[in-house]
């Protein structure tokens with residue numbers, strides 16, 4: 060536990076010593092604001108809820124897309140940088156387990172996203188000022204959004220363990236995440252049903268972050284959805300440890 | 310403290326390390342020599358638990374590195390090749406981080422950081438970002454990291470690489486001093502370093518140990534070890550060489566330099582070097598050659614190294 064925290068602290072310092080964290084937070088806030096207020100015409104939808112009303116994506120509705128590019132940008136350095144600098148050799152010859160290193164790094168990057176997400180609180184205040192939103196739904200939206208970011212980050216952890224090149228790690232992570240979005244993206248599933256059995260479409264959609272994020276942000280905190288995000292993280296981090304072990308073995 | 314048995318490492322079909330065994334006890338400094346790509350770094354990476362061996366066993370103290378890595382790793386301080394460090398940290402920050410990973414906190418951590426900053430002369434860069442350090446300082450920072458917990462076992466991959474002559478000297482002194490109480494293994498391409506620091510040296514070539522002994526023993530293997538070198542201020546080279554070569558007990562003599570005229574005489578047996586030297590001295594007195602100096606050669610490590618690791622001279626050396 061102590062070792063995980065030591066590594067998380069170091070990584071967080073690293074994020075804030077380089078512009079990565081600031082750039083991410085600023086861009087995230089700008090884009091989240093832009094999409095919410097400009098495109099969804101937040102102010103014109105008389106009733107202020109932070110969640111989706113039918114298919115008009117409001118605040119949280121944009122998050123799967125925002126994260127698609129922003130989260131891999133945060134996570135891409137996680138292991139690539141370690142390999143590029145050779146510090147992985149230092150880190151893994153310390154008296155710590157590889158799992159402590161993997162978790163410590165993962166938690167640090169997750170914390171960066173969490174900070175960005177937390178900084179959207181003015182939006183929350185605004186909607187409470189403008190109307191009478193269901194705050195339970197909003198809290199659910201935040202939890203779902205954080206879980207989704209964690210899932211994307213674990214994918215990025217995995218891709219960054221594969222290569223010393225951050226750009227490659229970024230691109231591969233974006234592609235995998237895009238698949239996870241599209242598998243349950245209504246326009247895509249609508250198209251799929253014209254070719255395939257509905258149960259196949261449902262099965263594919265069950266692997267999508269969209270399917271699970273949607274119900275959470277509607278305020279339904281279903282344990283299955285939470286389980287989905289946790290499983291994605293567990294699976295990807297486990298794969299990360301396998302990749303690192305294979306890389307060490309040569 | 311370090312016990313390595315039949316260590317093997319294959320990268321694909323290629324054997325980088327092919328059956329290496331040795332032990333290093335407390336109070337020993339083992340020098341690791343070998344041409345580029347011989348497998349020195351790979352062996353060290355296995356000893357420190359970074360890469361798993363294909364075959365073989367590694368024991369650090371009483372702990373098996375493969376079965377029980379954490380206690381084994383606790384005993385080791387490691388300076389990897391090229392001295393990696395986190396470029397986004399300051400020197401003190403980086404050292405503090407490694408101290409924490411070594412289980413120190415609070416005052417103990419502060420003291421440990423201060424100690425290595427002083428030992429490695431990092432005082433004036435302590436708040437500088439590793440990013441902006443010169444290569445030598447970066448190297449010293451990583452070296453400082455390896456001794457922060459005062460480990461029993463030190464594994465140093467080219468610890469003096471990139472240091473200026475003064476720093477090289479300091480680091481050698483430090484290694485020798487620490488070697489009295491620790492088990493140290495370090496690799497280098499600087500052969501004088503081996504003589505200055507090591508109590509024992511191992512030469513490794515293409516994944517195998519090809520020589521193992523004290524620097525003195527190794528030097529004895531040089532082709533010129535035991536030969537007698539004579540210098541005259543003046544004289545006829547061919548004539549001198551011919552007459553010296555004709556002395557009893559001498560295999561052959563050759564001119565190795567003019568002005569001053571230098572002749573090297575190889576005795577039949579190395580143990581007879583002293584007698585040979587005396588005979589040459591007497592001959593010089595009789596012939597009235599202007600003798601300048603005369604000594605028995607110890608052999609040079611670079612000659613040994615070359616004769617052992619260069620493929621074309623290999624046969625000659627083992628003859």
Ligand SMILES: Nc1ncnc2c1ncn2[C@@H]1O[C@H](COP(=O)(O)OP(=O)(O)OP(=O)(O)O)[C@@H](O)[C@H]1O
Nearest residue numbers: 309320325343344345346347348349350351352390
């Ligand atoms: N991860 C790896 N994958 C494939 N081959 C490798 C790997 N690491 C090392 N090798 C190979 O193993 C051999 C031994 O390399 P090693 O780095 O141990 O040499 P070295 O003795 O340290 O050389 P140098 O003096 O140049 O540092 C080399 O031929 C190298 O190419």
Ligand SMILES: [Mg+2]
Nearest residue numbers: 349350351390
């Ligand atoms: Mg090497």
